[in-house]
Amino acid sequence: MLLRARHLVPISGPPVEDGAVVVRGEFVEAAGPWADLGSGFTDEEIVDLGDVTLLPGFVNAHCHLDYSTLRHAILPPTSFAEWVGRINALKRTMEPDDYLAAIARGFREFGRWGATTLLNVESFPELMWKMPPPPLRTWWFYELIDVRRVVPTEEIVAGALLFFQEAGAGTREPGIQGSKEGSKTKVQGAGAAFSAEGGWLGGTGLSPHAPYTASPELYRLARDCARHAGMPWTTHLGESRDERAMFVHGQGPLHAFLVGIGRPMNDCGHGRSALGQLTAAGCLGPECIAVHLNDWEEADFALVEPGGALAGMSVVHCPLSHRYFQHPRFPLERLRALEINLCVGTDSAASEGSFSLLDELRAAAAVYPGIEAREWLETITLNPARALGLAGKLGCIRPGAWADLIALPCGDGADGAGKIHAQILSCRQPTVWQMVNGRVTNPGLL
Numbered sequence: 291m292l293l294r295a296r297h298l299v300p301i302s303g304p305p306v307e308d309g310a311v312v313v314r315g316e317f318v319e320a321a322g323p324w325a326d327l328g329s330g331f332t333d334e335e336i337v338d339l340g341d342v343t344l345l346p347g348f349v350n351a352h353c354h355l356d357y358s359t360l361r362h363a364i365l366p367p368t369s370f371a372e373w374v375g376r377i378n379a380l381k382r383t384m385e386p387d388d389y390l391a392a393i394a395r396g397f398r399e400f401g402r403w404g405a406t407t408l409l410n411v412e413s414f415p416e417l418m419w420k421m422p423p424p425p426l427r428t429w430w431f432y433e434l435i436d437v438r439r440v441v442p443t444e445e446i447v448a449g450a451l452l453f454f455q456e457a458g459a460g461t462r463e464p465g466i467q468g469s470k471e472g473s474k475t476k477v478q479g480a481g482a483a484f485s486a487e488g489g490w491l492g493g494t495g496l497s498p499h500a501p502y503t504a505s506p507e508l509y510r511l512a513r514d515c516a517r518h519a520g521m522p523w524t525t526h527l528g529e530s531r532d533e534r535a536m537f538v539h540g541q542g543p544l545h546a547f548l549v550g551i552g553r554p555m556n557d558c559g560h561g562r563s564a565l566g567q568l569t570a571a572g573c574l575g576p577e578c579i580a581v582h583l584n585d586w587e588e589a590d591f592a593l594v595e596p597g598g599a600l601a602g603m604s605v606v607h608c609p610l611s612h613r614y615f616q617h618p619r620f621p622l623e624r625l626r627a628l629e630i631n632l633c634v635g636t637d638s639a640a641s642e643g644s645f646s647l648l649d650e651l652r653a654a655a656a657v658y659p660g661i662e663a664r665e666w667l668e669t670i671t672l673n674p675a676r677a678l679g680l681a682g683k684l685g686c687i688r689p690g691a692w693a694d695l696i697a698l699p700c701g702d703g704a705d706g707a708g709k710i711h712a713q714i715l716s717c718r719q720p721t722v723w724q725m726v727n728g729r730v731t732n733p734g735l736l
């Protein structure tokens with residue numbers, strides 16, 4: 291298939307006016323000016339998308355599909371601990387069908403607003419058995435919690451791996467971080483319920499929930515298993531003032547809440563952040579996709595400096611969720627200087643995250659006005675692809691990349707370098723055309 295569009299913005303290279311993309315099967319075969327490609331692929335079906343901007347589908351580095359129906363369900367809390375209590379109460383009122391409806395809604399909305407890949411933390415992986423193959427490329431991060439140590443930590447991690455093994459998951463994409471051609475992940479099973487053959491695109495991963503709900507042992511096991519299996523892993527870290535008060539000072543509302551539910555608290559009150567503590571205990575690694583990290587102890591920055599234990603780590607900022615909770619200022623300028631792999635995610639609708647990653651970027655750009663639009667767009671394309679170990683295959687338009695493409699109705703008057711990125715960033719309309727894995731998924735819209 292030969293696609294033509296007024297603007298082609300590959301993100302991985304400079305924008306092209308009157309651009310063309312050749313799609314062969316699931317992949318991009320060529321991309322460049324129409325003048326170069328239009329005459330060389332005369333046997334192809336030509337789809338002229340017209341006066342639009344064609345760009346890679348967005349990669350949402352952090353979301354919770356489970357809570358897609360909980361927008362405005364929780365009043366702005368006075369503390370993070372209060373919100374945790376409220377969402378736990380809400381979750382107790384929801385049935386499996388409610389979650390399935392929420393997940394379906396999330397896919398619809400994220401797709402409509404330009405995401406073609408999601409990194410989703412799944413609290414109820416058993417629901418995956420009841421779902422049709424998702425319409426978007428999705429990494430399912432199995433959420434792991436051992437807050438009360440009721441079930442031994444090893445059994446929790448073993449249960450997650452067994453779950454993926456029984457589903458035959460984890461074998462679907464070679465090339466995931468750490469795995470090499472011919473040595474696909476070891477969590478292979480007889481079944482293929484969530485496999486590419488079954489129409490499931492993406493992969494699986496592990497997610498120790500957060501340092502206040504997951505023990506250091508759980509972190510270490512999850513990290514080791516993810517490395518062994520060639521899976522990505524992600525976790526919430528350093529999100530709130532309450533989390534800091536709990537770990538650094540052994541006090542505050544989150545501390546009190548967790549004492550109340552029986553969490554052992556001997557890891558709190560030693561003057562060290564959760565990031566510092568987990569790193570010292572050998573539980574983290576630079577491959578970790580760390581979500582939030584709003585609140586840093588000064589000593590923590592040395593960990594992510596070039597040469598530090600966590601150098602090059604991926605950090606996911608969720609701007610609207612951040613604003614909703616009024617978290618401490620995310621130290622974006624400092625992290626940029628330290629060459630962190632900065633990604634942007636939406637978090638969940640329950641904390642007022644948007645389904646539109648461009649909404650999230652606009653919220654961030656308002657706080658950090660000095661950063662160029664092109665760099666913001668990289669945080670929802672190239673950077674999360676790198677976080678997954680899939681640079682060059684995902685979040686870009688170049689030969690060999692998956693053909694995950696979107697068209698936005700913007701670009702008028704953007705002729706000239708630099709302006710097109712700003713126009714994309716300010717586009718408030720949904721996608722008019724979408725392709726996932728080489729297949730057009732909304733042909734009727736354009």
Ligand SMILES: [Zn+2]
Nearest residue numbers: 354526637638
């Ligand atoms: Zn989250």
